[in-house]
Amino acid sequence: MNSHFEKHILCIGAGYVGGPTMAMIAHKCPQYRVTIVDINPERIALWNSDHLPIYEPGLDEIIHSARGRNLFFSTDIEKGIQESEIIFVSVNTPTKTFGVGAGMAADLQYWEKTARQILKSAKSDKIIVEKSTLPVRTARAMERILFSENNGVHFEVLSNPEFLAEGTAIRDMESPDRVLVGSRQTEKGLKARQQLVDIYANWVPRERILTTDIWSSELSKLVANAFLAQRISSINAIAALCEKTEADVSQVARAVGMDARIGSRFLYASVGFGGSCFKKDILNLVYICRHYGLDEVADYWQSVVNINEYQKEHFVITMLNAMFNTLAGKRICLFGFAFKADTGDTRESPAIYIAQRLMEERAELVITDPEALTNAKADLKLSDGDNVRFVEDPYEAASGSHAIAIITEWRQYRELDYERIFRSMVKPAFVFDGRNIADHRRLFETGFNVYPIGKPALTHL
Numbered sequence: 001m002n003s004h005f006e007k008h009i010l011c012i013g014a015g016y017v018g019g020p021t022m023a024m025i026a027h028k029c030p031q032y033r034v035t036i037v038d039i040n041p042e043r044i045a046l047w048n049s050d051h052l053p054i055y056e057p058g059l060d061e062i063i064h065s066a067r068g069r070n071l072f073f074s075t076d077i078e079k080g081i082q083e084s085e086i087i088f089v090s091v092n093t094p095t096k097t098f099g100v101g102a103g104m105a106a107d108l109q110y111w112e113k114t115a116r117q118i119l120k121s122a123k124s125d126k127i128i129v130e131k132s133t134l135p136v137r138t139a140r141a142m143e144r145i146l147f148s149e150n151n152g153v154h155f156e157v158l159s160n161p162e163f164l165a166e167g168t169a170i171r172d173m174e175s176p177d178r179v180l181v182g183s184r185q186t187e188k189g190l191k192a193r194q195q196l197v198d199i200y201a202n203w204v205p206r207e208r209i210l211t212t213d214i215w216s217s218e219l220s221k222l223v224a225n226a227f228l229a230q231r232i233s234s235i236n237a238i239a240a241l242c243e244k245t246e247a248d249v250s251q252v253a254r255a256v257g258m259d260a261r262i263g264s265r266f267l268y269a270s271v272g273f274g275g276s277c278f279k280k281d282i283l284n285l286v287y288i289c290r291h292y293g294l295d296e297v298a299d300y301w302q303s304v305v306n307i308n309e310y311q312k313e314h315f316v317i318t319m320l321n322a323m324f325n326t327l328a329g330k331r332i333c334l335f336g337f338a339f340k341a342d343t344g345d346t347r348e349s350p351a352i353y354i355a356q357r358l359m360e361e362r363a364e365l366v367i368t369d370p371e372a373l374t375n376a377k378a379d380l381k382l383s384d385g386d387n388v389r390f391v392e393d394p395y396e397a398a399s400g401s402h403a404i405a406i407i408t409e410w411r412q413y414r415e416l417d418y419e420r421i422f423r424s425m426v427k428p429a430f431v432f433d434g435r436n437i438a439d440h441r442r443l444f445e446t447g448f449n450v451y452p453i454g455k456p457a458l459t460h461l
């Protein structure tokens with residue numbers, strides 16, 4: 001293609017990863033033309049509008065700086081493939097829901113369709129970059145498909161997993177702890193790797209760009225998520241012990257985390273981790289271990305997921321026990337539905353499980369969240385008789401409730417006027433703080449019965 005741009009980059013998959021990562025490349029590198037394509041025309045229309053399909057702090061600004069200049073969103077995948085030398089693939093790789101490996105293995109159907117589409121449309125050599133999170137050795141499968149036609153076009157497959165976290169994606173991409181690029185150790189592999197390194201080197205210090213073999217790169221992504229999730233399950237398991245022994249999990253986490261070898265981050269006890277990645281990637285790791293006959297290793301990682309399931313149920317049981325063993329007909333207000341603060345994403349949010357369990361107990365639900373109510377409505381798949389309301393204003397949502405359950409650590413939930421809220425609630429009024437963000441002593445003094453995670457409850461009963 002004739003144009004004044006130095007490189008033509010394509011990304012297939014305009015989701016939570018494809019959109020922000022490519023917007024960042026376009027923003028940092030005006031000399032490259034970056035196109036993002038997707039099979040979902042509504043999603044592309046939203047990326048081209050003033051209402052982006054995802055909420056991510058700082059994303060609007062970088063999209064506006066680059067869109068129409070060197071950043072383009074389109075549904076024309078074939079043209080995109082033909083016009084680009086470097087193709088990132090960032091399609092979804094959810095857990096399989098059917099057949100062999102259902103509930104564990106990665107569902108690679110979107111991935112494989114993309115590979116076939118690249119093979120069909122490409123007329124010249126391409127570098128294919130795995131951006132999606134994939135089972136180790138998926139690059140080999142990609143290569144097998146791409147080389148199946150022997151049509152004279154060379155494809156070089158690289159692995160470049162993404163480590164951004166939602167809610168802090170812009171900061172994470174602007175100043176990443178590391179960028180990881182895995183390649184074949186052949187002459188062509190190393191040359192392709194250098195091209196990708198050169199893109200990131202526009203803003204990432206060289207010493208933070210790690211290059212490895214392709215299998216280590218693929219596996220590192222699964223392992224990073226498994227380690228992060230393991231820390232949360234570890235502290236949540238200890239939170240349960242704290243509740244029995246009158247120890248305080250925040251103080252334990254502080255004391256433990258001050259050991260430089262352990263570190264203080266990701267030690268916040270919670271109602272359980274959510275998000276589209278942790279559970280899916282650990283299950284994928286477990287599946288691979290079982291495949292290779294490493295049953296003890298598989299069991300070890302499976303336990304990280306098991307503790308997370310336990311934690312969500314434990315939260316519901318705490319509510320039930322505290323509220324005189326019946327929730328039927330009681331109004332419970334959920335503060336937050338997103339899986340974490342600063343995102344509207346609700347995928348695998350503990351709120352889904354908790355809402356469903358509370359409905360089973362025949363509670364009446366009022367759900368509030370500053371960004372996630374549309375997704376919450378879709379997740380709960382409500383039918384006519386269900387007693388669930390969605391209310392944007394937290395004061396209105398809490399009014400008339402018997403209990404508040406804080407599910408998401410939105411900053412605004414720390415700063416509410418809880419005295420006003422207390423006055424509007426049915427007594428005795430309860431707060432179950434699934435994130436330990438409220439001022440528990442103050443809530444107690446206001447009149448609430450307060451149930452934090454991993455700390456003694458403060459009750460008037």
Ligand code: NAD
Pocket residue numbers: 012013014015016017018037038039040043077090091092093110111113114131132133134162163164165166276277
């Ligand atoms: P997503 O569901 O938000 O986006 C994927 C997009 O790919 C969708 O818009 C879908 O329509 C599109 N798509 C599917 N098949 C396609 C095809 N054949 N052609 C064109 N488009 C197609 O998913 P996501 O959250 O962006 O995750 C993408 C990948 O990145 C996953 O492998 C995930 O594990 C990984 N990842 C996600 C995060 C995160 O925070 N969400 C972080 C790191 C890595």
Ligand code: UDX
Pocket residue numbers: 162163164165166167225228232265266267268269270271272273274275276277278339340341
């Ligand atoms: C995660 C990884 O952090 C990121 O590197 C990877 O690319 C994608 O998966 P994400 O799921 O977006 O990112 O958010 P993250 O900040 O990791 O939080 C995941 C879940 O763990 C959230 O539900 C969060 O609230 C919870 N969490 C996190 C805790 O319960 N306690 C903590 O101490 C930290």
